[in-house]
Amino acid sequence: MSDTVIISVKGISKTFGGLKALIDVSFDVFQGEIYGIIGPNGSGKTTLVNCITGFIRPDKGHVRFRDEEITQWPVHKIAGVGVTRTFQLMRPYYSLPAFKNLIIPLWSPRAKKYGGWRGGGRHGDRDTVAIDILEEIGFERESRVPYKLAGTLPTGYQKRLELARCIALRPDVIFCDEVFSGLSMSEIAGMIPLIERLKMDGVTLVMIEHRLRELFRVADRIMALNFGEKIAEGYYKDVIEDKRVKEAYLGSEEV
Amino acid sequence: MEMKRKERIDRGLKVRTEGIYAISSFKEIAYLIGPRLLLIGGVMLLPLIFEVAPYWKRVVNYMCVYAILAIAFDFLANYVGLVCLGGALFVGVGGYLTAIFNTYLSLPFYLSIPFATVSGACICTVIILPCLPLRGVYFAIVTLMYPILFSRIIEAFNIFGGTNGISGIDSFPNQYLEQYLIIIVMLVVLFGMRRFVNEDVGLVLRGIKDNDQSVRASGINVTHMKCMAVFIASLMGCFAGAYISHLYMFAGLSLFALDFSIIPIAAVVMGGGGTLVGAVIGCFILVPLSEVLRDFGSFRIVIYSVTLTGFIVFKSEGIMVYLQRKYHQFERWAKI
Secondary structure: OOOOEEEEEEEEEEEEOOEEEEEEEEEEEEOOOEEEEEOOOOOOHHHHHHHHOOOOOOOEEEEEEOOEEOOOOOHHHHHHOOEEEOOOOOOOOOOOEHHHHOHHHHHOHHHHHHOOOOOOOOOOHHHHHHHHHHHHOOOOOOOOHHHOEHHHOOHHHHHHHHHHHHHOOOOOEEEEEOOOOOOOHHHHHHHHHHHHHHHHOOOEEEEEOOOHHHHHHHOOEEEEEEOOEEEEEEOHHHHHHOHHHHHHHHOOOOO | OOOEEEEEEEOOOHHHHOOHHHHOOHHHHHHHHHHHHHHHHHHHHHHHHOOOOOHHHHHHHHHHHHHHHHHHHHHHHHHHOOOOOOHHHHHHHHHHHHHHHHHHOOOOHHHHHHHHHHHHHHHHHHHHHHHOOOOHHHHHHHHHHHHHHHHHHHHHHOOOOHHHOEEOOOOOOOHHHHHHHHHHHHHHHHHHHHHHOOOHHHHHHHHHHHOHHHHHHOOOOHHHHHHHHHHHHHHHHHHHHHHHHHHHOEEOHHHHOOHHHHHHHHHHHHHOOOOOHHHHHHHHHHHHHHHHHHHHHHHHHHHHHHHHHHHHHHOOOOHHHHHHHHHHEEEEEEEO
Protein backbone atom coordinates (compact mmCIF):
# COMPACT_ATOMS: atom_id res chain seq x y z
CA MET A 1 0.00 0.00 0.00
CA SER A 2 1.30 3.38 -0.98
CA ASP A 3 0.21 6.99 -0.67
CA THR A 4 -0.75 7.30 -4.33
CA VAL A 5 -4.46 7.80 -4.79
CA ILE A 6 -5.64 5.54 -7.62
CA ILE A 7 -9.41 6.06 -7.50
CA SER A 8 -10.77 9.34 -6.26
CA VAL A 9 -14.52 9.81 -5.93
CA LYS A 10 -15.81 13.32 -5.24
CA GLY A 11 -19.39 14.17 -4.33
CA ILE A 12 -21.23 11.48 -6.30
CA SER A 13 -25.01 11.86 -6.20
CA LYS A 14 -27.65 9.81 -7.97
CA THR A 15 -31.42 9.86 -7.76
CA PHE A 16 -33.84 7.39 -9.31
CA GLY A 17 -37.07 9.34 -9.52
CA GLY A 18 -37.79 10.38 -5.95
CA LEU A 19 -35.33 7.91 -4.43
CA LYS A 20 -31.98 9.35 -3.43
CA ALA A 21 -29.71 6.37 -4.05
CA LEU A 22 -26.45 8.21 -3.42
CA ILE A 23 -25.99 11.52 -1.64
CA ASP A 24 -22.68 13.31 -2.01
CA VAL A 25 -20.41 10.30 -1.52
CA SER A 26 -16.65 10.99 -1.58
CA PHE A 27 -13.73 8.70 -0.90
CA ASP A 28 -10.18 7.94 -2.04
CA VAL A 29 -8.69 4.53 -2.69
CA PHE A 30 -4.93 4.17 -2.43
CA GLN A 31 -2.84 2.10 -4.80
CA GLY A 32 -2.50 -1.53 -3.73
CA GLU A 33 -4.92 -1.52 -0.82
CA ILE A 34 -8.08 -3.51 -0.21
CA TYR A 35 -10.92 -1.10 0.41
CA GLY A 36 -14.16 -2.47 1.83
CA ILE A 37 -17.60 -0.96 1.35
CA ILE A 38 -20.30 -2.15 3.76
CA GLY A 39 -23.87 -1.18 4.45
CA PRO A 40 -27.33 -2.63 4.95
CA ASN A 41 -29.47 -3.73 2.01
CA GLY A 42 -30.45 -0.89 -0.27
CA SER A 43 -27.82 1.48 1.04
CA GLY A 44 -26.47 2.20 -2.46
CA LYS A 45 -23.33 0.07 -2.59
CA THR A 46 -23.97 -1.47 -5.99
CA THR A 47 -25.22 1.84 -7.37
CA LEU A 48 -21.93 3.37 -6.30
CA VAL A 49 -19.96 0.73 -8.22
CA ASN A 50 -22.26 1.19 -11.21
CA CYS A 51 -21.58 4.92 -11.15
CA ILE A 52 -17.81 4.48 -10.94
CA THR A 53 -17.56 1.82 -13.67
CA GLY A 54 -19.83 3.70 -16.04
CA PHE A 55 -22.93 1.49 -16.03
CA ILE A 56 -24.92 4.42 -14.61
CA ARG A 57 -24.25 8.10 -15.20
CA PRO A 58 -24.11 9.90 -11.84
CA ASP A 59 -26.18 13.10 -11.56
CA LYS A 60 -23.38 14.99 -9.88
CA GLY A 61 -19.79 14.39 -8.85
CA HIS A 62 -16.52 13.24 -10.33
CA VAL A 63 -14.55 10.01 -10.52
CA ARG A 64 -10.85 10.19 -11.19
CA PHE A 65 -8.61 7.26 -12.04
CA ARG A 66 -4.98 8.25 -11.48
CA ASP A 67 -5.00 11.67 -13.17
CA GLU A 68 -7.81 11.04 -15.59
CA GLU A 69 -11.41 12.11 -15.21
CA ILE A 70 -13.44 9.00 -16.10
CA THR A 71 -16.89 10.18 -14.98
CA GLN A 72 -18.70 10.29 -18.33
CA TRP A 73 -16.72 7.58 -20.11
CA PRO A 74 -18.47 4.56 -21.64
CA VAL A 75 -18.12 1.24 -19.83
CA HIS A 76 -15.72 -0.40 -22.26
CA LYS A 77 -13.36 2.58 -22.16
CA ILE A 78 -13.24 2.52 -18.35
CA ALA A 79 -12.54 -1.22 -18.44
CA GLY A 80 -9.93 -0.49 -21.10
CA VAL A 81 -7.81 1.64 -18.74
CA GLY A 82 -7.91 -1.12 -16.12
CA VAL A 83 -10.87 -0.38 -13.85
CA THR A 84 -12.84 -3.62 -13.91
CA ARG A 85 -15.73 -5.05 -11.93
CA THR A 86 -17.45 -8.29 -11.11
CA PHE A 87 -21.23 -8.60 -11.03
CA GLN A 88 -23.22 -9.40 -7.92
CA LEU A 89 -25.49 -11.67 -9.93
CA MET A 90 -23.02 -13.77 -11.86
CA ARG A 91 -23.03 -13.14 -15.56
CA PRO A 92 -21.04 -15.88 -17.26
CA TYR A 93 -21.64 -16.65 -20.92
CA TYR A 94 -23.90 -19.60 -20.24
CA SER A 95 -23.66 -21.30 -23.61
CA LEU A 96 -19.84 -21.30 -23.74
CA PRO A 97 -17.47 -23.63 -21.89
CA ALA A 98 -15.84 -22.04 -18.83
CA PHE A 99 -12.44 -21.52 -20.46
CA LYS A 100 -14.02 -20.05 -23.59
CA ASN A 101 -15.61 -17.44 -21.32
CA LEU A 102 -12.16 -15.94 -20.90
CA ILE A 103 -11.58 -15.64 -24.64
CA ILE A 104 -13.87 -12.61 -24.62
CA PRO A 105 -11.83 -10.46 -22.19
CA LEU A 106 -8.63 -11.80 -23.75
CA TRP A 107 -9.85 -10.56 -27.13
CA SER A 108 -10.38 -7.00 -25.81
CA PRO A 109 -8.00 -4.25 -26.95
CA ARG A 110 -6.45 -3.99 -23.46
CA ALA A 111 -5.59 -7.68 -23.25
CA LYS A 112 -4.30 -7.71 -26.84
CA LYS A 113 -1.90 -4.92 -25.90
CA TYR A 114 -0.34 -7.11 -23.20
CA GLY A 115 -0.41 -10.54 -24.75
CA GLY A 116 1.80 -11.35 -27.70
CA TRP A 117 -0.20 -14.46 -28.46
CA ARG A 118 -1.96 -15.25 -31.69
CA GLY A 119 -5.62 -15.99 -31.42
CA GLY A 120 -8.10 -18.09 -33.18
CA GLY A 121 -9.41 -21.49 -33.86
CA ARG A 122 -10.32 -24.41 -31.76
CA HIS A 123 -6.90 -24.69 -30.15
CA GLY A 124 -5.57 -21.16 -30.46
CA ASP A 125 -3.02 -19.64 -28.14
CA ARG A 126 -5.69 -17.72 -26.27
CA ASP A 127 -7.12 -21.03 -25.08
CA THR A 128 -3.81 -21.82 -23.38
CA VAL A 129 -3.74 -18.43 -21.69
CA ALA A 130 -7.36 -18.88 -20.61
CA ILE A 131 -6.66 -22.28 -19.05
CA ASP A 132 -3.61 -20.81 -17.25
CA ILE A 133 -5.72 -18.03 -15.76
CA LEU A 134 -8.41 -20.50 -14.72
CA GLU A 135 -5.85 -22.70 -13.01
CA GLU A 136 -4.54 -19.68 -11.15
CA ILE A 137 -8.06 -18.92 -9.92
CA GLY A 138 -8.73 -22.45 -8.74
CA PHE A 139 -10.09 -24.50 -11.64
CA GLU A 140 -8.20 -27.80 -11.73
CA ARG A 141 -6.51 -28.04 -15.11
CA GLU A 142 -6.70 -31.81 -15.36
CA SER A 143 -10.34 -32.04 -14.35
CA ARG A 144 -13.34 -31.58 -16.59
CA VAL A 145 -14.43 -28.40 -14.83
CA PRO A 146 -12.82 -25.79 -17.14
CA TYR A 147 -14.38 -27.51 -20.16
CA LYS A 148 -17.94 -27.61 -18.82
CA LEU A 149 -20.54 -25.13 -19.92
CA ALA A 150 -20.36 -22.08 -17.69
CA GLY A 151 -24.11 -22.22 -17.02
CA THR A 152 -23.78 -25.67 -15.46
CA LEU A 153 -21.04 -24.72 -12.96
CA PRO A 154 -21.86 -24.36 -9.25
CA THR A 155 -22.05 -20.89 -7.72
CA GLY A 156 -18.54 -21.02 -6.27
CA TYR A 157 -16.96 -21.62 -9.65
CA GLN A 158 -19.14 -18.98 -11.30
CA LYS A 159 -17.94 -16.42 -8.76
CA ARG A 160 -14.36 -17.41 -9.52
CA LEU A 161 -15.10 -17.12 -13.21
CA GLU A 162 -16.28 -13.55 -12.62
CA LEU A 163 -12.94 -12.78 -10.96
CA ALA A 164 -11.06 -14.58 -13.72
CA ARG A 165 -12.80 -12.43 -16.32
CA CYS A 166 -11.42 -9.36 -14.54
CA ILE A 167 -7.93 -10.84 -14.12
CA ALA A 168 -7.75 -11.64 -17.84
CA LEU A 169 -7.82 -7.89 -18.48
CA ARG A 170 -4.71 -7.36 -16.31
CA PRO A 171 -6.58 -4.77 -14.24
CA ASP A 172 -5.25 -2.04 -11.97
CA VAL A 173 -8.45 -1.90 -9.93
CA ILE A 174 -11.10 -4.57 -9.40
CA PHE A 175 -14.47 -3.71 -7.94
CA CYS A 176 -15.70 -6.94 -6.36
CA ASP A 177 -19.46 -6.80 -5.94
CA GLU A 178 -20.23 -9.36 -3.21
CA VAL A 179 -17.87 -12.12 -4.32
CA PHE A 180 -18.41 -13.96 -1.03
CA SER A 181 -22.20 -13.92 -0.97
CA GLY A 182 -23.92 -17.24 -1.56
CA LEU A 183 -20.75 -19.22 -0.89
CA SER A 184 -20.20 -21.80 1.83
CA MET A 185 -17.56 -21.25 4.52
CA SER A 186 -15.14 -23.61 2.82
CA GLU A 187 -15.60 -21.93 -0.54
CA ILE A 188 -14.89 -18.57 1.07
CA ALA A 189 -11.81 -20.05 2.71
CA GLY A 190 -10.66 -20.94 -0.79
CA MET A 191 -11.36 -17.47 -2.15
CA ILE A 192 -9.49 -15.46 0.49
CA PRO A 193 -6.00 -16.57 -0.62
CA LEU A 194 -6.91 -15.53 -4.16
CA ILE A 195 -7.83 -12.07 -2.95
CA GLU A 196 -4.63 -11.82 -0.96
CA ARG A 197 -2.55 -12.95 -3.92
CA LEU A 198 -4.17 -10.34 -6.14
CA LYS A 199 -3.21 -7.73 -3.55
CA MET A 200 0.38 -8.99 -3.55
CA ASP A 201 0.44 -8.66 -7.32
CA GLY A 202 -0.27 -4.96 -6.83
CA VAL A 203 -3.92 -4.95 -7.83
CA THR A 204 -6.13 -2.52 -5.92
CA LEU A 205 -9.35 -4.13 -4.75
CA VAL A 206 -12.57 -2.45 -3.74
CA MET A 207 -14.81 -5.04 -2.09
CA ILE A 208 -18.50 -4.68 -1.44
CA GLU A 209 -19.47 -7.25 1.12
CA HIS A 210 -22.16 -8.45 3.46
CA ARG A 211 -19.92 -11.11 5.01
CA LEU A 212 -18.25 -8.73 7.43
CA ARG A 213 -16.04 -11.20 9.31
CA GLU A 214 -14.36 -12.38 6.12
CA LEU A 215 -14.09 -8.85 4.77
CA PHE A 216 -12.40 -7.59 7.93
CA ARG A 217 -9.77 -10.32 7.58
CA VAL A 218 -8.54 -8.92 4.28
CA ALA A 219 -9.56 -5.26 4.10
CA ASP A 220 -7.19 -2.41 4.97
CA ARG A 221 -9.86 0.26 5.28
CA ILE A 222 -13.65 0.17 5.43
CA MET A 223 -16.34 2.62 4.39
CA ALA A 224 -19.93 2.30 5.61
CA LEU A 225 -22.93 3.50 3.62
CA ASN A 226 -26.50 3.95 4.83
CA PHE A 227 -29.38 5.31 2.71
CA GLY A 228 -26.88 6.55 0.14
CA GLU A 229 -24.78 8.48 2.60
CA LYS A 230 -21.27 7.78 3.79
CA ILE A 231 -21.51 7.35 7.57
CA ALA A 232 -18.07 6.13 8.54
CA GLU A 233 -14.63 5.39 7.11
CA GLY A 234 -11.42 4.00 8.50
CA TYR A 235 -9.90 0.96 10.20
CA TYR A 236 -12.56 -1.74 10.66
CA LYS A 237 -12.54 -1.68 14.46
CA ASP A 238 -13.26 2.04 14.47
CA VAL A 239 -16.00 1.63 11.86
CA ILE A 240 -17.92 -1.08 13.68
CA GLU A 241 -17.68 0.86 16.91
CA ASP A 242 -19.15 3.92 15.22
CA LYS A 243 -22.54 4.84 16.64
CA ARG A 244 -24.20 5.47 13.27
CA VAL A 245 -22.97 2.17 11.84
CA LYS A 246 -24.40 0.29 14.82
CA GLU A 247 -27.69 2.11 14.35
CA ALA A 248 -27.74 1.28 10.66
CA TYR A 249 -27.21 -2.43 11.24
CA LEU A 250 -29.01 -2.98 14.52
CA GLY A 251 -31.53 -0.13 14.63
CA SER A 252 -31.68 2.86 16.91
CA GLU A 253 -32.44 2.50 20.60
CA GLU A 254 -34.37 5.75 20.69
CA VAL A 255 -38.11 5.49 20.17
CA MET B 1 -43.39 -58.24 -15.54
CA GLU B 2 -40.16 -57.32 -17.16
CA MET B 3 -39.57 -53.59 -17.38
CA LYS B 4 -37.53 -51.96 -20.06
CA ARG B 5 -36.33 -48.47 -20.57
CA LYS B 6 -34.74 -46.60 -23.41
CA GLU B 7 -31.03 -46.01 -23.01
CA ARG B 8 -29.02 -43.47 -24.97
CA ILE B 9 -25.35 -44.18 -25.51
CA ASP B 10 -22.60 -42.13 -27.16
CA ARG B 11 -20.98 -43.74 -30.15
CA GLY B 12 -17.61 -45.12 -29.15
CA LEU B 13 -15.50 -43.06 -31.48
CA LYS B 14 -12.53 -41.07 -30.31
CA VAL B 15 -13.25 -38.40 -32.88
CA ARG B 16 -16.03 -37.03 -30.70
CA THR B 17 -13.37 -35.47 -28.47
CA GLU B 18 -12.53 -33.21 -31.41
CA GLY B 19 -8.79 -33.68 -31.17
CA ILE B 20 -6.05 -35.14 -33.31
CA TYR B 21 -8.07 -38.39 -33.26
CA ALA B 22 -9.93 -37.10 -36.29
CA ILE B 23 -7.27 -38.60 -38.55
CA SER B 24 -6.45 -41.69 -36.53
CA SER B 25 -8.39 -44.09 -38.73
CA PHE B 26 -10.47 -44.18 -41.89
CA LYS B 27 -13.53 -44.90 -39.80
CA GLU B 28 -13.08 -41.71 -37.86
CA ILE B 29 -12.36 -39.69 -40.99
CA ALA B 30 -15.48 -41.08 -42.63
CA TYR B 31 -17.50 -40.30 -39.52
CA LEU B 32 -16.49 -36.66 -39.72
CA ILE B 33 -16.45 -36.12 -43.46
CA GLY B 34 -19.47 -38.26 -44.35
CA PRO B 35 -22.30 -35.86 -43.53
CA ARG B 36 -20.41 -32.87 -44.93
CA LEU B 37 -19.64 -34.67 -48.16
CA LEU B 38 -23.25 -35.77 -48.44
CA LEU B 39 -24.44 -32.18 -48.24
CA ILE B 40 -21.80 -30.73 -50.59
CA GLY B 41 -22.11 -33.55 -53.13
CA GLY B 42 -25.88 -33.54 -53.01
CA VAL B 43 -26.17 -29.82 -53.60
CA MET B 44 -23.56 -29.82 -56.37
CA LEU B 45 -25.41 -32.61 -58.20
CA LEU B 46 -28.81 -30.90 -58.04
CA PRO B 47 -28.47 -28.88 -61.28
CA LEU B 48 -27.37 -32.01 -63.16
CA ILE B 49 -30.23 -34.08 -61.76
CA PHE B 50 -32.77 -31.45 -62.73
CA GLU B 51 -31.64 -31.53 -66.35
CA VAL B 52 -34.76 -33.70 -66.71
CA ALA B 53 -37.03 -31.06 -65.19
CA PRO B 54 -35.74 -27.61 -66.16
CA TYR B 55 -38.49 -25.83 -64.24
CA TRP B 56 -37.01 -27.11 -61.00
CA LYS B 57 -33.63 -25.56 -61.77
CA ARG B 58 -35.13 -22.19 -60.90
CA VAL B 59 -36.34 -23.68 -57.65
CA VAL B 60 -32.82 -24.85 -56.83
CA ASN B 61 -31.56 -21.30 -57.31
CA TYR B 62 -34.30 -20.01 -55.08
CA MET B 63 -33.53 -22.62 -52.45
CA CYS B 64 -29.93 -21.43 -52.31
CA VAL B 65 -30.93 -17.76 -52.18
CA TYR B 66 -33.26 -18.43 -49.28
CA ALA B 67 -30.61 -20.62 -47.65
CA ILE B 68 -28.15 -17.70 -47.65
CA LEU B 69 -30.81 -15.44 -46.12
CA ALA B 70 -31.64 -18.08 -43.53
CA ILE B 71 -27.97 -18.46 -42.58
CA ALA B 72 -27.79 -14.68 -42.14
CA PHE B 73 -30.89 -14.74 -39.94
CA ASP B 74 -29.66 -17.71 -37.91
CA PHE B 75 -26.27 -16.06 -37.40
CA LEU B 76 -27.77 -12.78 -36.21
CA ALA B 77 -30.54 -14.29 -34.09
CA ASN B 78 -28.84 -17.27 -32.49
CA TYR B 79 -25.21 -16.16 -32.33
CA VAL B 80 -25.40 -12.39 -31.83
CA GLY B 81 -28.85 -12.11 -30.27
CA LEU B 82 -30.23 -9.63 -32.82
CA VAL B 83 -33.56 -10.92 -34.11
CA CYS B 84 -33.30 -9.22 -37.49
CA LEU B 85 -36.32 -9.43 -39.81
CA GLY B 86 -34.51 -7.29 -42.36
CA GLY B 87 -33.99 -10.02 -44.95
CA ALA B 88 -36.17 -8.11 -47.38
CA LEU B 89 -34.17 -4.94 -46.69
CA PHE B 90 -30.90 -6.65 -47.59
CA VAL B 91 -32.36 -8.22 -50.71
CA GLY B 92 -34.00 -4.99 -51.83
CA VAL B 93 -30.94 -2.80 -51.30
CA GLY B 94 -28.61 -5.31 -52.97
CA GLY B 95 -31.01 -5.87 -55.85
CA TYR B 96 -31.60 -2.20 -56.59
CA LEU B 97 -27.91 -1.33 -56.30
CA THR B 98 -26.84 -3.99 -58.77
CA ALA B 99 -29.59 -2.77 -61.12
CA ILE B 100 -28.26 0.77 -60.85
CA PHE B 101 -24.66 -0.30 -61.40
CA ASN B 102 -25.57 -2.55 -64.29
CA THR B 103 -28.04 -0.40 -66.24
CA TYR B 104 -27.10 3.21 -65.38
CA LEU B 105 -23.34 2.73 -65.10
CA SER B 106 -23.28 -0.28 -67.46
CA LEU B 107 -20.90 -2.36 -65.36
CA PRO B 108 -20.78 -6.07 -66.28
CA PHE B 109 -22.42 -8.49 -63.86
CA TYR B 110 -19.11 -9.74 -62.42
CA LEU B 111 -18.41 -6.20 -61.20
CA SER B 112 -21.90 -5.03 -60.36
CA ILE B 113 -22.67 -7.96 -58.05
CA PRO B 114 -19.60 -7.53 -55.81
CA PHE B 115 -19.96 -3.73 -55.78
CA ALA B 116 -23.65 -4.00 -54.92
CA THR B 117 -22.88 -6.55 -52.21
CA VAL B 118 -20.28 -4.41 -50.45
CA SER B 119 -21.92 -1.01 -50.88
CA GLY B 120 -25.34 -2.47 -50.05
CA ALA B 121 -23.96 -3.98 -46.85
CA CYS B 122 -22.50 -0.60 -45.89
CA ILE B 123 -25.85 1.11 -46.50
CA CYS B 124 -27.79 -1.52 -44.54
CA THR B 125 -25.37 -1.32 -41.62
CA VAL B 126 -25.63 2.47 -41.47
CA ILE B 127 -29.43 2.25 -41.58
CA ILE B 128 -29.60 -0.35 -38.82
CA LEU B 129 -26.92 1.35 -36.69
CA PRO B 130 -29.31 3.72 -34.81
CA CYS B 131 -31.53 0.86 -33.60
CA LEU B 132 -28.72 -1.41 -32.40
CA PRO B 133 -29.30 -0.52 -28.72
CA LEU B 134 -32.79 -2.02 -29.07
CA ARG B 135 -33.23 -5.62 -28.06
CA GLY B 136 -35.43 -8.58 -28.82
CA VAL B 137 -38.79 -7.92 -30.36
CA TYR B 138 -38.24 -4.14 -30.62
CA PHE B 139 -35.25 -4.62 -32.89
CA ALA B 140 -37.28 -7.13 -34.89
CA ILE B 141 -40.12 -4.65 -35.43
CA VAL B 142 -37.82 -1.82 -36.54
CA THR B 143 -35.97 -4.03 -39.02
CA LEU B 144 -39.29 -5.36 -40.32
CA MET B 145 -40.35 -1.78 -40.98
CA TYR B 146 -37.35 -0.78 -43.11
CA PRO B 147 -38.21 -2.72 -46.30
CA ILE B 148 -41.74 -1.26 -46.21
CA LEU B 149 -40.26 2.19 -45.71
CA PHE B 150 -37.95 1.79 -48.71
CA SER B 151 -40.64 0.52 -51.05
CA ARG B 152 -42.91 3.42 -50.07
CA ILE B 153 -40.12 5.92 -50.71
CA ILE B 154 -39.46 4.45 -54.16
CA GLU B 155 -43.19 4.51 -54.88
CA ALA B 156 -43.78 8.02 -53.62
CA PHE B 157 -40.82 9.76 -55.25
CA ASN B 158 -41.03 7.63 -58.38
CA ILE B 159 -37.27 7.04 -58.36
CA PHE B 160 -35.50 3.98 -59.85
CA GLY B 161 -38.42 3.33 -62.17
CA GLY B 162 -41.04 3.75 -59.47
CA THR B 163 -43.61 0.98 -59.46
CA ASN B 164 -42.38 -0.29 -62.85
CA GLY B 165 -38.96 -1.12 -61.45
CA ILE B 166 -35.73 -1.30 -63.44
CA SER B 167 -35.71 -3.78 -66.29
CA GLY B 168 -33.08 -4.68 -68.84
CA ILE B 169 -30.46 -5.92 -66.38
CA ASP B 170 -27.88 -8.30 -67.86
CA SER B 171 -28.56 -11.97 -67.30
CA PHE B 172 -25.86 -14.55 -66.63
CA PRO B 173 -24.05 -15.74 -69.79
CA ASN B 174 -25.01 -19.39 -69.27
CA GLN B 175 -27.19 -21.48 -67.08
CA TYR B 176 -24.45 -23.45 -65.35
CA LEU B 177 -22.66 -20.30 -64.23
CA GLU B 178 -25.99 -19.02 -62.95
CA GLN B 179 -26.59 -22.16 -60.89
CA TYR B 180 -23.13 -22.95 -59.64
CA LEU B 181 -22.46 -19.35 -58.67
CA ILE B 182 -25.23 -19.38 -56.08
CA ILE B 183 -24.58 -22.97 -54.99
CA ILE B 184 -20.88 -22.40 -54.39
CA VAL B 185 -21.46 -19.07 -52.64
CA MET B 186 -24.05 -20.77 -50.44
CA LEU B 187 -21.64 -23.54 -49.47
CA VAL B 188 -18.80 -21.09 -48.85
CA VAL B 189 -21.08 -18.95 -46.68
CA LEU B 190 -22.31 -21.99 -44.77
CA PHE B 191 -18.93 -23.49 -43.95
CA GLY B 192 -17.33 -20.08 -43.55
CA MET B 193 -19.89 -19.03 -40.97
CA ARG B 194 -19.62 -22.34 -39.13
CA ARG B 195 -15.94 -21.67 -38.75
CA PHE B 196 -16.34 -18.00 -37.99
CA VAL B 197 -18.65 -18.50 -34.99
CA ASN B 198 -16.01 -20.71 -33.36
CA GLU B 199 -13.16 -18.27 -33.92
CA ASP B 200 -12.30 -15.84 -31.12
CA VAL B 201 -14.25 -13.02 -32.79
CA GLY B 202 -17.24 -15.32 -33.13
CA LEU B 203 -17.00 -16.19 -29.44
CA VAL B 204 -17.13 -12.49 -28.57
CA LEU B 205 -20.31 -12.19 -30.65
CA ARG B 206 -21.80 -15.21 -28.90
CA GLY B 207 -20.87 -13.58 -25.60
CA ILE B 208 -22.93 -10.54 -26.62
CA LYS B 209 -25.90 -12.83 -27.11
CA ASP B 210 -25.51 -14.41 -23.69
CA ASN B 211 -25.01 -11.13 -21.94
CA ASP B 212 -23.80 -7.89 -23.36
CA GLN B 213 -23.21 -6.14 -20.02
CA SER B 214 -20.44 -8.57 -19.25
CA VAL B 215 -18.85 -8.01 -22.66
CA ARG B 216 -18.90 -4.26 -22.06
CA ALA B 217 -17.32 -4.82 -18.65
CA SER B 218 -14.59 -6.78 -20.46
CA GLY B 219 -13.53 -3.65 -22.27
CA ILE B 220 -15.08 -4.40 -25.66
CA ASN B 221 -17.24 -1.91 -27.53
CA VAL B 222 -20.47 -3.84 -28.01
CA THR B 223 -21.83 -1.46 -30.65
CA HIS B 224 -18.75 -2.02 -32.85
CA MET B 225 -19.16 -5.76 -32.60
CA LYS B 226 -22.88 -5.64 -33.36
CA CYS B 227 -22.15 -3.40 -36.35
CA MET B 228 -19.65 -5.93 -37.62
CA ALA B 229 -22.17 -8.74 -37.24
CA VAL B 230 -24.86 -6.78 -39.07
CA PHE B 231 -22.36 -5.97 -41.81
CA ILE B 232 -21.50 -9.64 -42.29
CA ALA B 233 -25.17 -10.64 -42.38
CA SER B 234 -26.06 -7.87 -44.80
CA LEU B 235 -23.16 -8.88 -47.07
CA MET B 236 -24.90 -12.24 -47.46
CA GLY B 237 -28.33 -10.69 -47.88
CA CYS B 238 -27.20 -8.10 -50.40
CA PHE B 239 -25.44 -10.76 -52.45
CA ALA B 240 -28.68 -12.74 -52.52
CA GLY B 241 -30.56 -9.64 -53.68
CA ALA B 242 -28.02 -8.80 -56.37
CA TYR B 243 -28.18 -12.37 -57.61
CA ILE B 244 -31.98 -12.33 -57.83
CA SER B 245 -31.90 -9.09 -59.83
CA HIS B 246 -29.58 -10.62 -62.39
CA LEU B 247 -31.54 -13.87 -62.41
CA TYR B 248 -34.80 -12.12 -63.31
CA MET B 249 -33.11 -9.30 -65.24
CA PHE B 250 -35.41 -7.04 -63.27
CA ALA B 251 -35.35 -5.09 -60.02
CA GLY B 252 -38.69 -3.97 -58.67
CA LEU B 253 -40.63 -3.42 -55.50
CA SER B 254 -41.11 -7.19 -55.24
CA LEU B 255 -37.52 -7.32 -53.95
CA PHE B 256 -38.76 -5.73 -50.74
CA ALA B 257 -41.41 -8.47 -50.36
CA LEU B 258 -41.94 -9.81 -46.86
CA ASP B 259 -41.25 -13.37 -48.10
CA PHE B 260 -37.53 -12.66 -47.88
CA SER B 261 -37.91 -11.88 -44.17
CA ILE B 262 -40.41 -14.56 -43.21
CA ILE B 263 -39.39 -17.73 -45.07
CA PRO B 264 -35.85 -17.71 -43.60
CA ILE B 265 -37.32 -17.59 -40.09
CA ALA B 266 -39.66 -20.47 -40.83
CA ALA B 267 -36.72 -22.40 -42.27
CA VAL B 268 -34.62 -21.77 -39.17
CA VAL B 269 -37.47 -22.91 -36.90
CA MET B 270 -37.86 -26.04 -38.99
CA GLY B 271 -34.18 -26.84 -39.41
CA GLY B 272 -33.10 -26.03 -35.89
CA GLY B 273 -31.83 -22.68 -34.66
CA GLY B 274 -28.19 -22.14 -33.88
CA THR B 275 -26.85 -24.85 -36.16
CA LEU B 276 -26.51 -22.88 -39.45
CA VAL B 277 -26.81 -26.16 -41.39
CA GLY B 278 -30.34 -26.42 -40.04
CA ALA B 279 -31.22 -23.16 -41.76
CA VAL B 280 -30.07 -24.59 -45.10
CA ILE B 281 -31.95 -27.85 -44.62
CA GLY B 282 -35.07 -25.96 -43.61
CA CYS B 283 -34.92 -23.97 -46.85
CA PHE B 284 -34.36 -27.13 -48.89
CA ILE B 285 -37.63 -28.46 -47.48
CA LEU B 286 -39.75 -25.31 -47.32
CA VAL B 287 -39.02 -23.76 -50.72
CA PRO B 288 -39.77 -26.90 -52.80
CA LEU B 289 -42.80 -27.54 -50.58
CA SER B 290 -44.24 -24.14 -51.36
CA GLU B 291 -43.50 -24.80 -55.07
CA VAL B 292 -45.36 -28.11 -54.98
CA LEU B 293 -48.28 -26.52 -53.20
CA ARG B 294 -48.58 -23.80 -55.82
CA ASP B 295 -51.36 -25.81 -57.49
CA PHE B 296 -53.50 -25.57 -54.39
CA GLY B 297 -53.74 -21.83 -54.75
CA SER B 298 -54.57 -20.00 -51.57
CA PHE B 299 -55.11 -23.29 -49.75
CA ARG B 300 -51.37 -23.73 -49.66
CA ILE B 301 -50.98 -21.28 -46.81
CA VAL B 302 -53.04 -23.71 -44.67
CA ILE B 303 -50.82 -26.70 -45.42
CA TYR B 304 -47.84 -24.47 -44.88
CA SER B 305 -49.03 -23.31 -41.47
CA VAL B 306 -49.97 -26.81 -40.37
CA THR B 307 -46.49 -28.08 -41.26
CA LEU B 308 -44.86 -25.27 -39.32
CA THR B 309 -47.13 -25.67 -36.31
CA GLY B 310 -46.46 -29.40 -36.34
CA PHE B 311 -42.74 -28.75 -36.23
CA ILE B 312 -43.03 -26.23 -33.42
CA VAL B 313 -45.22 -28.55 -31.34
CA PHE B 314 -43.60 -31.92 -31.98
CA LYS B 315 -39.98 -31.16 -32.88
CA SER B 316 -39.31 -27.69 -31.57
CA GLU B 317 -35.57 -28.39 -31.48
CA GLY B 318 -35.60 -28.62 -35.29
CA ILE B 319 -34.51 -31.28 -37.73
CA MET B 320 -30.79 -30.65 -37.56
CA VAL B 321 -30.46 -30.80 -33.77
CA TYR B 322 -32.44 -34.04 -33.81
CA LEU B 323 -30.30 -35.54 -36.57
CA GLN B 324 -27.07 -34.49 -34.88
CA ARG B 325 -28.12 -36.23 -31.71
CA LYS B 326 -29.08 -39.37 -33.58
CA TYR B 327 -25.75 -39.32 -35.38
CA HIS B 328 -23.65 -38.99 -32.25
CA GLN B 329 -25.68 -41.35 -30.07
CA PHE B 330 -27.74 -44.48 -30.47
CA GLU B 331 -30.63 -45.78 -28.44
CA ARG B 332 -31.46 -49.25 -27.24
CA TRP B 333 -33.89 -50.92 -24.89
CA ALA B 334 -32.31 -52.03 -21.65
CA LYS B 335 -33.68 -54.15 -18.85
CA ILE B 336 -34.22 -52.40 -15.57
